[in-house]
Amino acid sequence: MAKGKVIAKVDERQTQVKRVDSLIARANDGDAQAMKELRPMIHDDPGFFNIFGDLAEGVRQQLVARMTGDGKAMLTKDRLYVRLRKMKADLSGSAPTPLEVLLVERILTCYLEVNWYDFLYTSRRECTLQQGDYYQRRQDRAHKRYLSAVKALAQVRRLELPAVQVNIAGQQMNTQAIITRTAESKKTTSAQHAD
Amino acid sequence: MGWETRKGKRYLYIKMREGGRVVSQYVGAASALGEFHRGSELSFYAARRALERKRAAIRAEREEMDLLSGEVADLCDGIDAVMRASLLLAGYHQHDRGQWRKRRKGMSDGEG
Numbered sequence: 001m002a003k004g005k006v007i008a009k010v011d012e013r014q015t016q017v018k019r020v021d022s023l024i025a026r027a028n029d030g031d032a033q034a035m036k037e038l039r040p041m042i043h044d045d046p047g048f049f050n051i052f053g054d055l056a057e058g059v060r061q062q063l064v065a066r067m068t069g070d071g072k073a074m075l076t077k078d079r080l081y082v083r084l085r086k087m088k089a090d091l092s093g094s095a096p097t098p099l100e101v102l103l104v105e106r107i108l109t110c111y112l113e114v115n116w117y118d119f120l121y122t123s124r125r126e127c128t129l130q131q132g133d134y135y136q137r138r139q140d141r142a143h144k145r146y147l148s149a150v151k152a153l154a155q156v157r158r159l160e161l162p163a164v165q166v167n168i169a170g171q172q173m174n175t176q177a178i179i180t181r182t183a184e185s186k187k188t189t190s191a192q193h194a195d
Numbered sequence: 196m197g198w199e200t201r202k203g204k205r206y207l208y209i210k211m212r213e214g215g216r217v218v219s220q221y222v223g224a225a226s227a228l229g230e231f232h233r234g235s236e237l238s239f240y241a242a243r244r245a246l247e248r249k250r251a252a253i254r255a256e257r258e259e260m261d262l263l264s265g266e267v268a269d270l271c272d273g274i275d276a277v278m279r280a281s282l283l284l285a286g287y288h289q290h291d292r293g294q295w296r297k298r299r300k301g302m303s304d305g306e307g
Binding site for chain 2: 014017020021023024027028030035038039041042043051052055056058059062063066099102103105106109110113116117120131134138141142145148149152155156159
């Protein structure tokens, strides 16, 4: 893809996120109109979710390439992907909602970033105090992002958020079915209790 | 060629004749050149080239880090926005930029 197109895509994404951010702030303050505008963006626009699914995959591929390229492999590419797949399975659980899938994608990407900085820092044979400080700050920021990502998933799980309909990395996840299934299962359970 | 001390630090300059006058060309700081300098006068040029290569590599690495970290930060911001929007639509609100709490009276846009 041409550099101009990439920049345009990034700009478009940032504009969308800014717009959603402003709507969220208004909705959080009780603005019903903002809520009305937010709903179709989250529930009906698969493109909005696709962006982040694709982005996460792309960034992870770049990070893996940096960590395993140039003969300075910390882990081989295959081993790294195996570890990521295992982490994904462990974090996702048996029936993750699409939002949880997205949050797991975020955790995996942040995990790789933290490891990349650890790798860069430890692979430096010599560096000045200033350079060391620079790497340390990078590591700290990456670690903070990683912890936030983990916290976000835990928070959503704790609140037992209902699922929404999204498309992630080209795979459409019809969460309406999940909601229906959950509702049916609740009905069955309550019917059983009533009996 | 000679070392000059400026503000307590030593720097290497080469004196050259250009168009009938002597000009001094900066080579590098003693602290930075020390690791490359092997003692002979010729090696100063090699030292400078090596130093420039090293600086260019550090610059490239930092640019790469900026780019990738920027991508990760964008991703985190975006997913965070999706999460907050989903929580709001599910009837929660964020109290004082911290805890998410269920709204007592569900704010409705007529569809939820």
